Amino acid sequence: MDLMGTRTVNDVLIDRAGLYPQAPFLVAEDRDGRVVEFSYADFLERVRCTAGGLSQAGVRAGDSVVLHLENSAEFVLTWFAVLWAGAVAVPSNTANTASELDHVIELSEARTVITSERHGDVVVRAAAPHHGRLRVLVARGRSAHLGAAHLDEFDATPVAPAAVGSEDLAELIFTSGTTSKPKAVMLTHANCLHAGEEMSKGLALDASDRLLTTLPLFHVNAQAATVLPALTVGGTCVVLEEYSASRFLSQVRGHRATSVSLVAMQVRTLLAQPPRLDDAVHPVRRCFFVLPVTAEERAAFERRFGIRLTYGYGLSEAMMLLSLAPLAGDPHWPSIGLPTINRDVRLVDETGSEVPVGSPGEIVVAGTPGRTLMKGYFRNEGATAEALRDGWLHTGDVGRFDEDGFLFFVDRRKDxxxxxxxxxxxxxxxxxxxxxxxxxxxxxxxxxxxxxxxxxxxxxxxxxxxxxxxxxxxxxxxxxxxxxxxxxxxxxxxxxxxxxxxxxxxxxxxxxxxxxxxxx
Missing domain, CATH: 3.30.300.30 (ANL, C-terminal domain)
Incomplete structure (x- = not known):
């Protein structure tokens, strides 16, 4: 079953803004507690205007645009505006040093970097070796002292969406693997839509859901577990700039979040907070969770906070989910779940032959490059050929199946x-x-x-x-x-x-x- 058809992210945004014009789509809270909110109609208009500003600044269809921004409304707006303009978004880890950012710029062949005042100094240093080929735009905070233009300075006349197809590039996501430098995963509009469909169906989300994350938007987890599934169902995505264990539950309550996404570090730091009588008083009914905790930590978390951890497994190259624990019944903990909708997941030995039930093997997944799997690694045919073989993505991870079809993570082959x-x-x-x-x-x-x-x-x-x-x-x-x-x-x-x-x-x-x- 193809869940995407010929649609693009732009098509779905237009559709949802038509269906739910006044419903909230994006809520963003900064590190100081300031909150901004956009309805679907408002967000669409801002995307159209931001794309117009990008066009005036010189961004063209097919260009790579690096987004070196913290979690913020500006990140989500510029991300969607880049896609609206027919360009390719290149999210950059805000922890990158100037030399690491230079690698992102060089490999992606970017001509534009969009940043904030906070990270402007690193961006300016990274841009220096490119001898003026690269334009730097500031989307958040002041820009004058950086010698860069602010995106607001450009004519913000709203523009129509660029003529792009579902299998055109939408993003380059940098991921660490066995090589000395991160590789760029090529993801299309179809890949992004597939991620939203898969997660929203796996977690049984609908338009009433409010999905909250503190995880960074430059990774696929926050994109595929929060923003894209919210768009898919007409729900609300809530993006927090920073994670604070002491403030997290009050933020969850304040934003009326029904679904959250966590990693193991957050589970442990929440458990380390002094217990409160209202720890289990919140509207959360779904918690997508990755990375292992002990059985004792899981039991303590679920008992104290009344939140069931729904364990899942995915990766950038599959954008993103491969398996997910069931929402009810025995999750076979610490299983990473059952293969998700339309996913054919197998375990193979070094010859490519399937291993028996209970035996460890490399996790591989069937799919179509550019639709349900990445299109490949940008400018790296060798790594692409190694990862995508005969219609199968080789993850480099080792797992095992039990007799009931539940997948268990065993080890990483990749270093x-x-x-x-x-x-x-x-x-x-x-x-x-x-x-x-x-x-x-x-x-x-x-x-x-x-x-x-x-x-x-x-x-x-x-x-x-x-x-x-x-x-x-x-x-x-x-x-x-x-x-x-x-x-x-x-x-x-x-x-x-x-x-x-x-x-x-x-x-x-x-x-x-x-x-x-x-x-x-």
Whole structure:
């Protein structure tokens, strides 16, 4: 069943504004508690005008436009306006350093970056190597001191939507994998609509629902679990600029949220708050949840807050959901659920053959590139061919099915570290460390962390005396803060396999206190 047809995101926005003109679509609360709200009709008009301003600023159909913005009404408006103009949105992690943002700009071939005053300095530094090819627009806050134009300065005459098709590019989402630099996942209008259809049906949402998130809009989770399903059903998306464990429940109540999206770090920090008599007093009836917590943490959370955690699994390359726990009945915890609507999910061995029930295998999913799967990796045919094979997306993750068809997550084949909901490429951190003149060799692993899922540990072979503080400062200048190692272990050598590859299983065992020192 094709749920998207020939429609684009623009088509659905026009349709919903016609059906629910006065209903609220977007509510955004900033870090200081200020709230703005747009009805469907108001939001459509603002998108049309913002797209007109982008056109006056020189944005053309097919251009890549980087959005380096915090969660805000401006993010959602410019995202939709870029699509309305027929351009391609390129959300950027606001934790990116100037060099990381430069990679996003260079790979995406962007000609425009839209940012806020808060992140303007990083954007200006990242734009400098592009010698004037890149225009910087500020959509939030002041702009004069940055030497950049404010988007409001341009003629905001409303414009008609560009002539784009459902399989035209809508977004480039940067994702960390096994390579030293993040890859850009190509997602189409159809991919975005499929994400909204899949999540809204999986969570049984309707026009009365108010979907709230504090997760960053530059990731697919917030897009596919909040904004796009709200658009799909004519509901309301509530976007909070920042997450605060002490304020979260009061914000949920204040915004009358019926559906929230959480990661494990948020579950743990909410549990760490002092108990209150009204902890379970709220309107939430759905909670989409990713990343594992213990059975004890899950039971404590559900008992204290009266919110059932609906475990799911997805990835950017599938935009996004592959499996979801049922809303009622036994969820087979810690299963990551049953395959979602129209998803053919299988587990295969290294030869591509399906493994028996109960046996671990790589999670692969069938689909159509550009509709139910990504179109590919931008400017990376090799990585695309590796991930998309004979109509199947190879996730690099390992799972197992039980006798009832529930999927369980086992391990990651990809060398990726999960830290507070962020994916970190171990190879990217290793490449940065190895570039330091005082480092001979480095290996990076994820170590279990009781709050942030995993901590980043670096094992480093130095070339003479080297201070940990110096090495960490070197990393901070080149990597987002969440990628910087939390622990550096200096060693004389790294353990190797028979073919000379670093044996990270020994490093993980050593970190857990169950092995001899590396290099012995």
């Amino acid at each position: 990726v570290i999960k830290r507070s909901g962020e994916n970190i490429s171990a190879a990217e951190v290793e490449t940065t460390l190895a570039a330091h003149p005082g480092v001979v060799e480095a290996a990076v692993i994820g170590v279990p962390d009781p709050i942030r899922d995993e901590a980043v540990w670096a094992y480093v072979v130095p070339d003479g005396p080297l201070e940990e503080a110096e090495l960490l400062e070197y990393c901070r200048e080149r990597l987002s803060a969440f990628k910087v190692p939390s622990e550096v272990v200096f060693v004389t050598s790294l353990p190797k396999t028979s073919i000379g590859k670093i044996n990270k299983s020994l490093l993980r065992a050593e970190a857990a206190g169950g092995a001899t020192e590396p290099g012995e």
